[in-house]
Amino acid sequence: MIAQVDAVVIGAGFAGLRALYTLRSMGMSVAVLEAGDDVGGVWHFNRYPGARCDVESFDYSYRFSPELEQEWRWSERYATQPEILRYVSHVVDRFDLRRDITFNAQVTRATYDETRALWDIEVDGGGNEGARRWQAGKLILAVGQLSTPKDTVYPGQETFGGRIIYSAKWPKDDVELAGKRVAIIGTGSSGVQMTPVIAQVASHLSVFQRTANFSIPAANAPMSDEEDRTGKANYRERREAARNSPSGLGFVPDTRSAIDVPEAERQAAYETAWNRLGFGFALTFKDILLDERSNETASEFIRSKIAEQVDDPAVLEKLTPRGFPFGTRRPSVDSGYFPAFNRANVDLVDISETPIEALTPLGIRTSAAEIPFDVIIYATGFDAFTGSLLKPEITGRGGLTLREKWSAGPTSYLGLGVHGFPNMFIIVGPGSPSLLSNVLLSSEEQIDWLAALFEFARSRGITEIEVTAEAERDWVAHVNERAEETLYLKTPSYYLGAEMPGKPRVFMPYSGGVRGYRRILEKTAAKGYEGFMLDTAVQQANAGDD
Numbered sequence: 084m085i086a087q088v089d090a091v092v093i094g095a096g097f098a099g100l101r102a103l104y105t106l107r108s109m110g111m112s113v114a115v116l117e118a119g120d121d122v123g124g125v126w127h128f129n130r131y132p133g134a135r136c137d138v139e140s141f142d143y144s145y146r147f148s149p150e151l152e153q154e155w156r157w158s159e160r161y162a163t164q165p166e167i168l169r170y171v172s173h174v175v176d177r178f179d180l181r182r183d184i185t186f187n188a189q190v191t192r193a194t195y196d197e198t199r200a201l202w203d204i205e206v207d208g209g210g211n212e213g214a215r216r217w218q219a220g221k222l223i224l225a226v227g228q229l230s231t232p233k234d235t236v237y238p239g240q241e242t243f244g245g246r247i248i249y250s251a252k253w254p255k256d257d258v259e260l261a262g263k264r265v266a267i268i269g270t271g272s273s274g275v276q277m278t279p280v281i282a283q284v285a286s287h288l289s290v291f292q293r294t295a296n297f298s299i300p301a302a303n304a305p306m307s308d309e310e311d312r313t314g315k316a317n318y319r320e321r322r323e324a325a326r327n328s329p330s331g332l333g334f335v336p337d338t339r340s341a342i343d344v345p346e347a348e349r350q351a352a353y354e355t356a357w358n359r360l361g362f363g364f365a366l367t368f369k370d371i372l373l374d375e376r377s378n379e380t381a382s383e384f385i386r387s388k389i390a391e392q393v394d395d396p397a398v399l400e401k402l403t404p405r406g407f408p409f410g411t412r413r414p415s416v417d418s419g420y421f422p423a424f425n426r427a428n429v430d431l432v433d434i435s436e437t438p439i440e441a442l443t444p445l446g447i448r449t450s451a452a453e454i455p456f457d458v459i460i461y462a463t464g465f466d467a468f469t470g471s472l473l474k475p476e477i478t479g480r481g482g483l484t485l486r487e488k489w490s491a492g493p494t495s496y497l498g499l500g501v502h503g504f505p506n507m508f509i510i511v512g513p514g515s516p517s518l519l520s521n522v523l524l525s526s527e528e529q530i531d532w533l534a535a536l537f538e539f540a541r542s543r544g545i546t547e548i549e550v551t552a553e554a555e556r557d558w559v560a561h562v563n564e565r566a567e568e569t570l571y572l573k574t575p576s577y578y579l580g581a582e583m584p585g586k587p588r589v590f591m592p593y594s595g596g597v598r599g600y601r602r603i604l605e606k607t608a609a610k611g612y613e614g615f616m617l618d619t620a621v622q623q624a625n626a627g628d629d
């Protein structure tokens with residue numbers, strides 16, 4: 084059976100659900116195909132202890148419904164993963180979204196039929212309704228940027244007698260950690276978030292660190308009634324401030340260079356940011372991510388704060404991040420990470436000095452020792468940005484696959500479309516502010532913009548929308564130019580594809596900021612969607628025409 088719809092959306096995370104809501108509101112028929120067995124995307128899969136959003140709840144929530152904004156009550160400034168899932172479920176029920184979602188449907192193939200301007204989409208794993216093929220006028224990829232976990236494997240892994248868990252595929256069953264000897268491998272945001280929580284229950288916790296990470300305190304707190312009232316009363320202003328800020332978090336940096344500010348004043352500004360801003364710390368001054376000397380003032384401030392939190396000088400030395408500018412690898416936002424290492428039941432294993440050689444039946448063998456464990460947790464991250472986009476075989480014009488097209492790294496126009504792949508649209512993918520921004524806000528911006536483009540096309544009988552080769556080339560050049568203005572290129576990171584061996588080294592997100600990006604989108608629309616070929620010639624046939 085082939086189901087025919089106006090649009091197929093891949094992914095039922097925040098972006099996919101928003102696309103479903105919006106396109107359905109326009110009168111389009113939509114099918115959402117989701118590989119997991121429920122909604123929520125990364126929040127569905129990353130259910131490890133301590134998982135929580137590092138964007139404030141008021142900002143990490145949908146803006147499309149003022150009623151929804153008013154009725155939902157967040158319990159903390161930074162919501163936990165279970166609370167975020169409750170929110171997503173509430174949204175799905177409230178707007179009756181579930182009926183258009185097929186779960187356990189891993190898309191394996193999407194092929195563009197040039198003669199009919201239709202995407203032919205196949206899934207593995209079977210849909211709930213039994214449909215295994217869909218045909219759609221539009222294909223929306225809302226697959227997430229951090230949704231394909233790295234399959235880290237060590238020699239001897241199969242011999243380990245305990246349990247191995249990947250943080251990004253955390254099981255739904257109760258994972259027993261109380262009284263266990265636990266290892267966490269990886270000290271990115273996932274490792275940093277789970278460390279203090281697991282430390283409280285494990286009999287012993289060893290954290291295996293390859294690279295020390297900068298981390299800012301979340302300054303999390305219960306949401307008081309007063310904060311809730313004020314936040315809700317000022318929601319429109321808050322949304323506007325977020326849209327007009329570089330990161331989509333509402334913070335507007337001090338317009339001075341950090342090094343132009345007198346020492347005492349600079350330290351005071353960092354102190355204020357440290358105590359309240361979380362991720363926004365990087366925006367204390369305008370050039371922390373642009374100028375090495377300015378960056379060093381922020382880096383040094385954070386190092387001094389880490390020093391205040393860790394008792395043992397030898398452990399502190401290992402935990403102190405050096406050798407790359409703060410922010411050029413994504414910093415973490417934590418709730419008690421560094422003080423966890425003062426506990427008697429927690430230790431740090433520096434695997435840059437004593438690498439992991441193998442897993443054994445007993446535990447982990449490093450170059451220095453064999454350490455016994457009951458549970459080993461891989462918090463080793465993701466095949467970022469492109470992992471999930473390249474998982475299905477997506478074939479555009481002339482049999483060209485997206486994997487071939489992106490063999491030297493992703494290219495796009497505005498991050499939204501790829502030349503040779505008509506009627507295919509990517510949400511918060513490479514070439515857009517994506518992970519350098521509040522991703523939820525950025526996805527809503529893009530979806531609203533696409534909705535207007537689709538309306539524009541519909542009113543003119545346009546069946547095929549494709550970015551031009553020239554627009555794509557110019558956008559890639561622009562993304563690179565903006566990146567070159569920053570410090571990001573100085574550090575191997577997942578922004579650059581350095582997290583996976585053999586991945587092309589291309590700076591993937593757009594560093595021109597949320598506001599700058601939105602202005603470009605607005606200008607493009609005002610010029611009749613400049614950079615897009617809008618074709619009325621191809622008749623979109625029905626699947627039934629076969």
Ligand code: N01
Pocket residue numbers: 135136137138229235268269270271272273274275276293294413434462463464465518577582
């Ligand atoms: O992954 P990461 P993550 N052997 O890639 C190490 C978002 N997020 O899941 O740096 C040993 O950041 C690796 O070491 P190194 C957020 O955007 C958000 O923690 O490569 N170690 C690093 O320490 C975040 O940035 C929240 O030297 C290995 C770690 O594993 C992104 O997701 C919460 C290794 C991986 O860090 C990814 O975070 C959680 C190996 N073979 C995540 N391979 C929120 O708060 C890798 N490592 C919303």
